[in-house]
Amino acid sequence: MLRAEAPASWRHGRRCHAGAWCKPKRPYVGAAAASSELPLPEGSLGLPVVGETLELITSGDTFGTSRRERYGDVYKTNILGAPTVMVYGEEAVRAVLAAEDKLVASDWPQVTTTLVGPDSLNLLTGPRHGAVKRALSDAFADKALRRHVPAIAALVQEYVAGWATGPQPTPGFESCQLLSQAVFDRVVLGGAGGRDRAAQLQAIMAALQAGFNTPPLQLPFTDYGKAVAARQEFGQLVSQSIQRSRQAAAAASPSSSSGSPAPAFDCAMADVVAAAAAAASTATGALPDSLLVDNATAAFFGNASTGPSLAKALQYLATNSESDAGSSDGGRGGGAAMAALRKEQQDIMSRHGPEITAEALDDMLYGTAVARELLRITPAVPAVFRLALVDFELQGRRIPQGWRVWCHLGDSVTRYNKDHFNPERWLGSSNSSSSGGGGGGGGATAASAGGVAEAAAVGGCPMHSGAGGAKPEYSLPFGSGVRSCLGRNLVMSELLVTLAVLARGFEWETVNPAEQWGVVPSPAPKEGLRVRLRRRA
Numbered sequence: 001m002l003r004a005e006a007p008a009s010w011r012h013g014r015r016c017h018a019g020a021w022c023k024p025k026r027p028y029v030g031a032a033a034a035s036s037e038l039p040l041p042e043g044s045l046g047l048p049v050v051g052e053t054l055e056l057i058t059s060g061d062t063f064g065t066s067r068r069e070r071y072g073d074v075y076k077t078n079i080l081g082a083p084t085v086m087v088y089g090e091e092a093v094r095a096v097l098a099a100e101d102k103l104v105a106s107d108w109p110q111v112t113t114t115l116v117g118p119d120s121l122n123l124l125t126g127p128r129h130g131a132v133k134r135a136l137s138d139a140f141a142d143k144a145l146r147r148h149v150p151a152i153a154a155l156v157q158e159y160v161a162g163w164a165t166g167p168q169p170t171p172g173f174e175s176c177q178l179l180s181q182a183v184f185d186r187v188v189l190g191g192a193g194g195r196d197r198a199a200q201l202q203a204i205m206a207a208l209q210a211g212f213n214t215p216p217l218q219l220p221f222t223d224y225g226k227a228v229a230a231r232q233e234f235g236q237l238v239s240q241s242i243q244r245s246r247q248a249a250a251a252a253s254p255s256s257s258s259g260s261p262a263p264a265f266d267c268a269m270a271d272v273v274a275a276a277a278a279a280a281s282t283a284t285g286a287l288p289d290s291l292l293v294d295n296a297t298a299a300f301f302g303n304a305s306t307g308p309s310l311a312k313a314l315q316y317l318a319t320n321s322e323s324d325a326g327s328s329d330g331g332r333g334g335g336a337a338m339a340a341l342r343k344e345q346q347d348i349m350s351r352h353g354p355e356i357t358a359e360a361l362d363d364m365l366y367g368t369a370v371a372r373e374l375l376r377i378t379p380a381v382p383a384v385f386r387l388a389l390v391d392f393e394l395q396g397r398r399i400p401q402g403w404r405v406w407c408h409l410g411d412s413v414t415r416y417n418k419d420h421f422n423p424e425r426w427l428g429s430s431n432s433s434s435s436g437g438g439g440g441g442g443g444a445t446a447a448s449a450g451g452v453a454e455a456a457a458v459g460g461c462p463m464h465s466g467a468g469g470a471k472p473e474y475s476l477p478f479g480s481g482v483r484s485c486l487g488r489n490l491v492m493s494e495l496l497v498t499l500a501v502l503a504r505g506f507e508w509e510t511v512n513p514a515e516q517w518g519v520v521p522s523p524a525p526k527e528g529l530r531v532r533l534r535r536r537a
């Protein structure tokens with residue numbers, strides 16, 4: 001039986017530094033033979049047919065808060081036409097996600113097959129998923145991405161300078177989306193990251209996202225029909241990138257008769273094409289071009305979360321940011337955080353010179369804390385969705401086969417729009433995901449799988465320890481387990497470069513410092529995040 005138990009040091013209850021007894025929970029997940037005798041999770045299935053869907057729509061982000069307070073970290077509801085179990089808490093979330101393909105499977109709508117691709121990582125399962133992910137992983141590993149840092153820096157500098165010289169206020173959210181598309185074009189597809197291409201990619205993304213939220217009626221004038229056309233357009237861009245990769249590899253090959261230097265086509269797609277060529281003669285087997293296109297589309301979809309994360313830097317680091325006065329949980333607030341970032345950049349420039357390189361990013365300790373905090377707060381991916389493959393047990397409750405399981409990736413999900421920006425919570429924490437001594441914001445380095453265990457190993461109660469007196473939290477922005485994010489290193493590089501560029505040369509205010517973020521259909525600031533941005537004297 002699969003089980004993920006609490007660390008021995010706190011399994012039986014012990015006094016934590018706050019003086020309270022840490023109550024032992026039943027934090028394990030297992031396909032218990034006797035699970036049919038266990039009670040269902042607490043909570044309500046609501047009205048027949050509609051369940052609690054109307055409450056979800058009308059109460060928005062208080063839906064989760066109130067129920068979590070009432071029922072605890074695992075509760076049942078009935079939303080969007082299906083009985084659903086909500087799961088919160090690092091330990092329970094990690095345990096469920098670790099049971100991928102055994103107790104749960106990822107749960108994507110049918111249209112994913114057409115709009116992303118049948119061979120995309122999202123839809124592959126079991127050993128085939130593992131083999132394809134391994135084949136793609138090197139192209140997105142920290143080692144591979146380091147060489148792209150100067151190119152990312154050049155793009156970020158160009159785009160941010162453009163915001164400063166353009167009409168004010170600038171639409172911060174849209175601008176960050178375009179920037180993230182430009183970086184994707186450059187790093188993944190090998191394009192130049194120009195404005196036209198960024199706009200083209202953003203239009204494709206908007207059409208694809210609309211296709212997910214509409215009936216799958218494929219006609220030229222329906223949203224779904226336009227999404228299918230957008231997917232074809234993106235497929236062509238990827239196919240061009242694959243062709244250029246092959247030409248570059250042929251030109252660089254020692255047997256090439258051209259005698260000319262290797263064409264400069266250095267991108268993740270070229271690495272993927274090389275990995276596919278190598279995989280053909282291994283146990284992984286052939287990776288056909290259609291699979292490469294499907295997975296470039298999966299990466300493109302993943303990248304849709306990067307723009308919103310960059311935009312949060314504009315919101316939370318603005319000089320007039322709401323958290324400017326400092327947060328109640330001991331943080332510095334936006335303006336003070338920016339002052340600390342600027343100081344760090346001065347130190348880094350004195351050591352590494354003015355270029356933004358991978359080595360310069362390595363020294364951004366405070367910047368990394370800011371990036372992790374941006375990923376924690378108003379998360380771009382608040383939850384990931386699974387389907388129970390069998391009846392199984394979670395914290396002493398039965399999760400029935402066929403129910404949906406929503407794994408929430410952080411505490412801040414229940415405090416959306418009401419949270420404190422506090423990078424300090426990450427300083428001194430290990431490279432894992434909880435702010436309270438464990439846990440993994442991931443980053444240029446991958447999230448540790450052992451957040452809770454690490455906290456316990458150093459003697460702290462994972463529920464009550466906290467760096468600098470900050471309230472402990474868990475934050476798994478890139479997920480956990482075999483399906484964790486392929487693009488986490490790209491995201492962290494991009495965030496760090498953007499923080500460096502902004503801190504070195506720019507200052508700005510937000511038009512509405514109290515602007516809130518909506519969650520549906522995807523996380524976005526409600527007024528587009530208008531900012532007045534200029535070069536610093």
Ligand code: HEM
Nearest residue numbers: 121122298299302303305306309384478479483485486487
């Ligand atoms: C801030 C930006 C991003 C966030 C917060 C994010 C978050 C996530 C999360 C939570 C998952 C796990 C999904 C699950 O368990 O079902 C995931 C998966 C994935 N992400 Fe990201 N992501 C981001 C950016 C990116 C980028 C830039 C790429 C590609 C270059 C990418 C590619 C992928 C892929 C391909 C998967 C599927 C992995 C699999 O199923 O094995 N993501 N991402």
